[in-house]
Amino acid sequence: MKNVRVFYRKFGPCKYISHLDTNRVMIRAIGKSRLNIWRTEGFNQHAYITFALPLSLGFASECESMDFRVLDDNEDLSAIPDRLNACLPDGIRVLRCAESVHKPADIESAAYTVILEPMNEGDISNKELSEKLKAFLDSPEIIVEKKTKKGMKHIDLKPYILAFDLHEGDKVCFDLKLPAGSTLNINPNLLMNAFADHLGIELYADITRAAIYTKGGEAFV
Amino acid sequence: MIPEKVEKLLLKVQKPGRYVGGELGAVIKDKQEVDVRFAFCFPDIYEIGMSHLGIKILYSLFNEKPYIWCERVFAPWMDMEEQMRAHDIPLYALESGDPLTEFDFIGFTLQYELSYSNILNMLDLGGIPLLSKDRHDLKHIVVAGGPCACNPEPITDFIDIFFLGDGEEVDLEVMELYRTCKKDGKSREEFLRLAAQIKGVYVPSLYDVSYHDDGTVAAVTPRDDAPSVIEKRVMMDMDNCYYPDNFVVPNIEIVHDRAVEEIFRGCIRGCRFCQAGFLYRPVREKSVECISKQCHALCRNTGYDEVSLSSLSSSDYTQVVPMLRELNSWAKPEHVSLSLPSLRVDGFSDDILNEIKTVRKSGLTFAPEAGSQRLRDAINKNVFEDELMHTCRVAFEGGYTTVKLYFMIGLPTETMDDVADIANLGKKVLDTFYSTPNRPKGKAPRVTISASSFVPKPFTPFQWEPQDTMETLREKQQHIKQTIIDNKISMSKLSYNYHDSDTSYLEAVFARGDRRLNKVMLEAHRRGIRFDGWSDCFSLQNWLEVFEACGIDPAFYANRRRSFDEILPWDHLDYGVTKEFLRRECERAYRSEASPNCREQCLGCGSRKYGGGVCYEKR
Numbered sequence: 001m002k003n004v005r006v007f008y009r010k011f012g013p014c015k016y017i018s019h020l021d022t023n024r025v026m027i028r029a030i031g032k033s034r035l036n037i038w039r040t041e042g043f044n045q046h047a048y049i050t051f052a053l054p055l056s057l058g059f060a061s062e063c064e065s066m067d068f069r070v071l072d073d074n075e076d077l078s079a080i081p082d083r084l085n086a087c088l089p090d091g092i093r094v095l096r097c098a099e100s101v102h103k104p105a106d107i108e109s110a111a112y113t114v115i116l117e118p119m120n121e122g123d124i125s126n127k128e129l130s131e132k133l134k135a136f137l138d139s140p141e142i143i144v145e146k147k148t149k150k151g152m153k154h155i156d157l158k159p160y161i162l163a164f165d166l167h168e169g170d171k172v173c174f175d176l177k178l179p180a181g182s183t184l185n186i187n188p189n190l191l192m193n194a195f196a197d198h199l200g201i202e203l204y205a206d207i208t209r210a211a212i213y214t215k216g217g218e219a220f221v
Numbered sequence: 222m223i224p225e226k227v228e229k230l231l232l233k234v235q236k237p238g239r240y241v242g243g244e245l246g247a248v249i250k251d252k253q254e255v256d257v258r259f260a261f262c263f264p265d266i267y268e269i270g271m272s273h274l275g276i277k278i279l280y281s282l283f284n285e286k287p288y289i290w291c292e293r294v295f296a297p298w299m300d301m302e303e304q305m306r307a308h309d310i311p312l313y314a315l316e317s318g319d320p321l322t323e324f325d326f327i328g329f330t331l332q333y334e335l336s337y338s339n340i341l342n343m344l345d346l347g348g349i350p351l352l353s354k355d356r357h358d359l360k361h362i363v364v365a366g367g368p369c370a371c372n373p374e375p376i377t378d379f380i381d382i383f384f385l386g387d388g389e390e391v392d393l394e395v396m397e398l399y400r401t402c403k404k405d406g407k408s409r410e411e412f413l414r415l416a417a418q419i420k421g422v423y424v425p426s427l428y429d430v431s432y433h434d435d436g437t438v439a440a441v442t443p444r445d446d447a448p449s450v451i452e453k454r455v456m457m458d459m460d461n462c463y464y465p466d467n468f469v470v471p472n473i474e475i476v477h478d479r480a481v482e483e484i485f486r487g488c489i490r491g492c493r494f495c496q497a498g499f500l501y502r503p504v505r506e507k508s509v510e511c512i513s514k515q516c517h518a519l520c521r522n523t524g525y526d527e528v529s530l531s532s533l534s535s536s537d538y539t540q541v542v543p544m545l546r547e548l549n550s551w552a553k554p555e556h557v558s559l560s561l562p563s564l565r566v567d568g569f570s571d572d573i574l575n576e577i578k579t580v581r582k583s584g585l586t587f588a589p590e591a592g593s594q595r596l597r598d599a600i601n602k603n604v605f606e607d608e609l610m611h612t613c614r615v616a617f618e619g620g621y622t623t624v625k626l627y628f629m630i631g632l633p634t635e636t637m638d639d640v641a642d643i644a645n646l647g648k649k650v651l652d653t654f655y656s657t658p659n660r661p662k663g664k665a666p667r668v669t670i671s672a673s674s675f676v677p678k679p680f681t682p683f684q685w686e687p688q689d690t691m692e693t694l695r696e697k698q699q700h701i702k703q704t705i706i707d708n709k710i711s712m713s714k715l716s717y718n719y720h721d722s723d724t725s726y727l728e729a730v731f732a733r734g735d736r737r738l739n740k741v742m743l744e745a746h747r748r749g750i751r752f753d754g755w756s757d758c759f760s761l762q763n764w765l766e767v768f769e770a771c772g773i774d775p776a777f778y779a780n781r782r783r784s785f786d787e788i789l790p791w792d793h794l795d796y797g798v799t800k801e802f803l804r805r806e807c808e809r810a811y812r813s814e815a816s817p818n819c820r821e822q823c824l825g826c827g828s829r830k831y832g833g834g835v836c837y838e839k840r
Contacts, residue, residue: 013244017238018238021474024478028524029524031526032521039556058237091243204229
């Protein structure tokens with residue numbers, strides 16, 4: 001038995017598959033692929049798969065991962081992406097498969113690529129939007145309300161903006177690095193909504209998770 | 222590909238996955254390469270529509286033809302509709318993202334009367350003129366099929382063509398005709414006239430209906446050589462009837478999220494309230510080999526690990542146990558579980574239980590329909606109390622603790638004693654639990670009795686019967702409750718719920734309505750009425766105001782006893798069962814007499830004329 005991790009892209013219509021439904025889609029794909037993986041042995045036996053870091057509904061991703069155990073030690077891992085891709089909707093593409101190195105608990109941060117535009121065309125120009133965004137992120141503190149298990153809490157997002165890099169070009173497009181993982185996870189929408197509230201304009205953020213990093217700053221593999 | 226404008230709106234609505242397509246198994250074609258584009262519309266939300274077997278069969282069937290591209294369209298939930306209307310996004314098909322106006326055919330499936338308001342709303346959202354008479358060129362042909370097509374009169378102003386009976390052949394014949402007419406430059410009217418000549422096709426605009434002073438139908442007169450009686454289509458050889466080997470597999474969870482295999486069509490029973498039991502006659506079975514092959518292909522192609530064996534009464538399949546064994550020969554090693562819905566009380570055996578035993582012991586559901594033996598005889602349910610108790614005992618011994626029992630109130634000939642017996646029957650099932658020595662220990666039983674209101678339907682022996690008034694239905698609902706209280710039955714072990722009688726009333730009006738209801742539908746749509754099947758949307762009050770505004774008395778359709786001699790609005794449609802047979806069955810009901818089922822004795826219903834199925838089985 002080998003612990004393996006597949007990495008996949010999630011995009012297009014598949015952005016709108018929730019975490020729970022993604023689990024179902026994957027279980028069916030594994031069933032259809034005839035891949036022999038470890039199943040739970042309880043009353044409700046099922047193929048056992050886990051996901052390192054859930055993805056919010058509506059986000060695309062270049063770096064999703066799913067873990068499972070292949071029963072055959074000699075299973076050809078390099079063939080798994082093609083086998084699964086033949087059984088998945090077009091908006092989920094498995095990129096590679098290897099034995100897992102990190103643990104999900106090692107995850108510390110995630111990088112996102114965000115394309116920002118006004119919900120209603122003409123509300124604000126891209127130039128003004130990017131200037132206001134820079135100014136907003138430069139402010140000494142960014143207080144937002146975050147829903148926690150203990151109710152609403154005010155937090156300052158400023159120290160959590162680990163990196164921000166505005167791309168050149170006509171569109172308002174930027175990279176953003178935020179804490180991620182099971183202990184502290186900052187959803188980029190929290191920041192985008194705060195910005196939209198600050199502007200008083202409804203914004204549309206097209207968000208792609210670009211990479212996941214571990215505590216040492218390495219890519220999660 | 223969904224329209225670009227939609228993308229921005231999706232995160233403002235619940236479950237955006239409903240509106241994006243992109244599923245495994247969805248068929249994408251080049252629209253330049255096809256001659257006929259068909260928008261298969263299900264007048265309810267994605268999760269309901271995608272659970273429906275008919276759409277899966279016809280979607281695959283149509284798309285196997287290189288010249289047809291069939292796509293799916295569902296009713297957007299109200300939050301999405303609001304966004305679409307606000308941003309001028311017309312209703313689009315999930316495969317291409319193209320609006321309904323791009324389609325040659327806009328096809329609806331008529332599963333329940335309460336979805337009619339959604340049909341109008343979907344046409345409106347798609348930018349298609351609502352009224353048939355306002356659509357002119359040879360495009361946008363609005364067609365409809367499904368069980369409610371057996372009395373389509375309330376929606377004849379909106380639909381150009383109805384398909385009666387099984388759609389596997391007739392739908393394709395009509396599309397082939399359309400393709401030819403389009404090539405030959407024929408007009409819409411010419412196409413409709415030619416279509417009316419195809420067996421199973423009803424073009425309502427070719428018929429004039431006149432009425433007596435008392436409001437009943439005087440005559441239905443065909444024009445332009447349209448047939449005076451329209452016969453339903455029947456697929457007789459089920460083994461060679463088209464069945465898909467793949468489904469569109471939804472990315473989001475739907476109501477019935479599993480593979481479905483139809484094991485037979487029709488029902489031998491003839492329960493007198495049940496429309497499906499008469500519409501789909503005669504019973505036609507698939508062979509075990511065919512079922513196993515089709516199920517296996519479906520599971521392999523979809524990746525589903527559960528398959529539901531669908532029919533109107535699964536345990537009436539003649540080879541039920543051999544079938545389950547054959548299926549399990551591959552299903553068990555492949556971790557596929559089988560489910561057998563629609564089990565009859567008398568068809569539940571240890572053998573079946575062993576083969577379908579799944580890990581989740583959720584509960585069992587049976588439908589005795591009536592509380593007393595007298596009334597069960599009158600409705601021809603042919604289920605006996607000792608059979609029910611025996612079945613429950615088997616279930617309890619098998620580890621089940623939850624039993625759901627479905628009943629109807631307002632059945633013809635019903636008395637208050639019959640109604641009280643619903644509660645009494647629930648009590649007896651509880652008693653059976655405690656008298657079963659091998660019952661699950663340490664667990665309390667839970668029996669649920671659920672009462673819905675009877676709706677008289679066309680092509681049943683009760684098609685002439687009045688529906689109980691809502692007042693009477695409410696009294697009966699309360700009477701069950703009172704009986705539970707009076708008999709000091711533990712409410713924690715016996716729970717009772719009843720369905721809203723308001724929706725049943727509207728259903729009764731439209732089920733047996735005539736063409737004068739078209740204007741009611743239109744007015745209801747004008748007032749924004751839709752999603753009547755959803756209790757959070759339905760308002761009888763709104764509907765009553767519409768009836769009032771249109772000068773139509775709904776009680777004329779729902780609560781009036783019709784005479785056996787009356788011309789019924791659907792009398793020009795032929796579903797095989799004769800009016801004489803239905804009348805005989807109705808009169809037997811009045812005498813509380815049950816009838817034998819099709820395998821016991823032929824009652825001469827008329828379906829023998831189709832030349833096959835149960836009518837020609839050796840008895």
